[in-house]
Amino acid sequence: MFRQILVPVGGIRDVDEETVKLACRLAKINKGKVLVVYVVTVKRALPLDAEIESEIKKAEDILDNAEGIAAEEGYEVETDVLQAREVGPAIVDEAVERSVSLILMGISYKQRFGQFSLGNVVPYVLKNSPCPVILYQQHTVAGQD
Amino acid sequence: MKVMIMGCGRVGARLAALLDEDGHEVTVLDIDAYAFHRLPSSFRGTALLANGIDQEALKKAGIEECDVFVAVTQGDNRNVMACQIAKHIFNVPRVVCRIYDPLREEMYRALGLETISPTKIIAQLLREKVEKSGSQETEPEK
Amino acid sequence: MYIIIVGGGRIGYYLLKALLNEGHEVLVIERDPRVCKVITDELGSVCYRGDGCEAAVLAEVGTGRADIFVAVTGDDEDNLVACQVAKHKHNVPLTIARLRNPQNALLFKKLGVDVTISTTNIILEAIERAIPTHTLTHLLTIEEKGLVIVEVKIAQDSATVGKMVKDLTLPAGSSLVLIISHDGSVRTPAPNTVLRAGDQIIAVTTKDAEEALRATIRGL
Numbered sequence: 138m139f140r141q142i143l144v145p146v147g148g149i150r151d152v153d154e155e156t157v158k159l160a161c162r163l164a165k166i167n168k169g170k171v172l173v174v175y176v177v178t179v180k181r182a183l184p185l186d187a188e189i190e191s192e193i194k195k196a197e198d199i200l201d202n203a204e205g206i207a208a209e210e211g212y213e214v215e216t217d218v219l220q221a222r223e224v225g226p227a228i229v230d231e232a233v234e235r236s237v238s239l240i241l242m243g244i245s246y247k248q249r250f251g252q253f254s255l256g257n258v259v260p261y262v263l264k265n266s267p268c269p270v271i272l273y274q275q276h277t278v279a280g281q282d
Numbered sequence: 283m284k285v286m287i288m289g290c291g292r293v294g295a296r297l298a299a300l301l302d303e304d305g306h307e308v309t310v311l312d313i314d315a316y317a318f319h320r321l322p323s324s325f326r327g328t329a330l331l332a333n334g335i336d337q338e339a340l341k342k343a344g345i346e347e348c349d350v351f352v353a354v355t356q357g358d359n360r361n362v363m364a365c366q367i368a369k370h371i372f373n374v375p376r377v378v379c380r381i382y383d384p385l386r387e388e389m390y391r392a393l394g395l396e397t398i399s400p401t402k403i404i405a406q407l408l409r410e411k412v413e414k415s416g417s418q419e420t421e422p423e424k
Numbered sequence: 425m426y427i428i429i430v431g432g433g434r435i436g437y438y439l440l441k442a443l444l445n446e447g448h449e450v451l452v453i454e455r456d457p458r459v460c461k462v463i464t465d466e467l468g469s470v471c472y473r474g475d476g477c478e479a480a481v482l483a484e485v486g487t488g489r490a491d492i493f494v495a496v497t498g499d500d501e502d503n504l505v506a507c508q509v510a511k512h513k514h515n516v517p518l519t520i521a522r523l524r525n526p527q528n529a530l531l532f533k534k535l536g537v538d539v540t541i542s543t544t545n546i547i548l549e550a551i552e553r554a555i556p557t558h559t560l561t562h563l564l565t566i567e568e569k570g571l572v573i574v575e576v577k578i579a580q581d582s583a584t585v586g587k588m589v590k591d592l593t594l595p596a597g598s599s600l601v602l603i604i605s606h607d608g609s610v611r612t613p614a615p616n617t618v619l620r621a622g623d624q625i626i627a628v629t630t631k632d633a634e635e636a637l638r639a640t641i642r643g644l
Binding site: 180181182183184185221222223226 | 426449451468469472483484485486488489
């Protein structure tokens with residue numbers, strides 16, 4: 138059904154774990170590919186191609202973790218670090234470029250200024266994605282972050 | 283002294299009235315004639331409908347004879363620009379500029395303008411008040 | 425090159441598009457969230473919502489590494505302050521401001537704005553150029569050296585028709601650079617060059633000598 142699944146991970150362990158697991162199980166059905174990406178956002182104060190050691194290290198750790206989770210599922214995933222000014226457009230661009238058939242992303246329950254918030258990334262991806270999107274929200278009791 | 287005030291808001295009008303009482307020759311500029319209703323009826327100075335960032339208008343208003351130029355419109359940038367015209371084009375001896383934004387205020391002070399940031403001053407005053415009343419309340423408990 | 429544009433109005437928008445097409449890294453700073461949205465929806469993450477006069481905003485968008493800073497809002501005072509902050513806080517090598525009031529050109533130059541653009545003046549120059557009389561036309565002003573490059577046309581009834589270049593008493597600081605005949609041929613003026621009706625003369629002069637030069641060439 139989904140030959141190529143793009144999984145953007147954000148570094149929140151529980152959420153990453155569940156989404157990568159779910160992606161692997163979905164991909165297995167058709168022996169599809171899973172592409173796990175982490176987006177390093179570069180502030181305008183730096184050029185887009187700047188190499189920010191600490192951020193890249195963080196990205197690699199997160200992606201290593203994702204690979205580990207996939208391995209537990211007995212599946213192999215491809216990983217990539219993307220560098221961009223904003224996360225949403227980076228995910229959508231990657232989806233377009235790789236012609237993926239699904240974006241599967243996880244979110245945690247977030248509050249901003251005391252209100253439930255989806256943030257910027259999810260609405261952008263939902264609005265601009267070239268393919269179906271599955272959103273996975275980690276179950277948390279409302280109000281507990 | 284001949285003083286020109288740009289902006290006839292609450293501060294501008296009050297300053298104009300005070301300086302007028304002290305016997306100075308005051309000219310107030312505003313781009314809205316309605317603003318002049320804030321001036322007291324006893325005001326003897328000149329109220330002029332003029333744009334303080336227009337060099338020609340400033341000249342007509344008599345900026346070349348002024349000793350002091352004060353800019354107190356609502357716009358920081360308007361104040362900054364008018365003061366720089368007064369200082370660098372008309373060589374007014376003393377120029378005072380209100381700048382709400384503390385960061386901008388610091389920069390223009392460094393560039394040689396005489397500046398006042400109400401934001402900084404009021405926040406400091408309130409802080410003193412808050413901290414002072416706090417200590418007064420806790421004192422009797424000791 | 426990294427180019428920052430303050431003001432996402434029409435000028436800012438088309439400037440952004442053109443510069444992006446040329447392959448530059450460009451960012452527009454715009455206060456109005458609706459304008460930001462329109463730009464972002466069409467062109468991607470190239471618009472930052474904020475006040476381009478605020479030092480904190482300019483720091484956030486990396487003005488320190490910008491090569492060119494352009495302020496094209498509709499208000500002269502905002503353009504001035506934005507350019508001053510870029511120049512004095514972030515040392516941007518080239519600052520360009522749009523002017524509504526052409527009178528502000530001198531002030532802006534004095535205060536550290538490198539280039540000023542006034543639509544009024546550009547239109548005036550176009551009109552000057554289009555009027556087919558023997559008026560003097562400004563081609564270029566070299567502000568820091570006080571020089572102007574002008575064009576003067578020799579009319580049919582001009583007293584200098586048939587005279588040689590050496591017969592003209594040019595005002596101090598002025599020199600003739602080029603003569604373009606009405607048929608389009610170009611001559612470099614020599615002392616013996618004869619002036620003809622319809623010649624366009626390109627000359628360098630000072631701001632003060634401009635009028636005297638016009639009078640000389642017209643043979644007054």
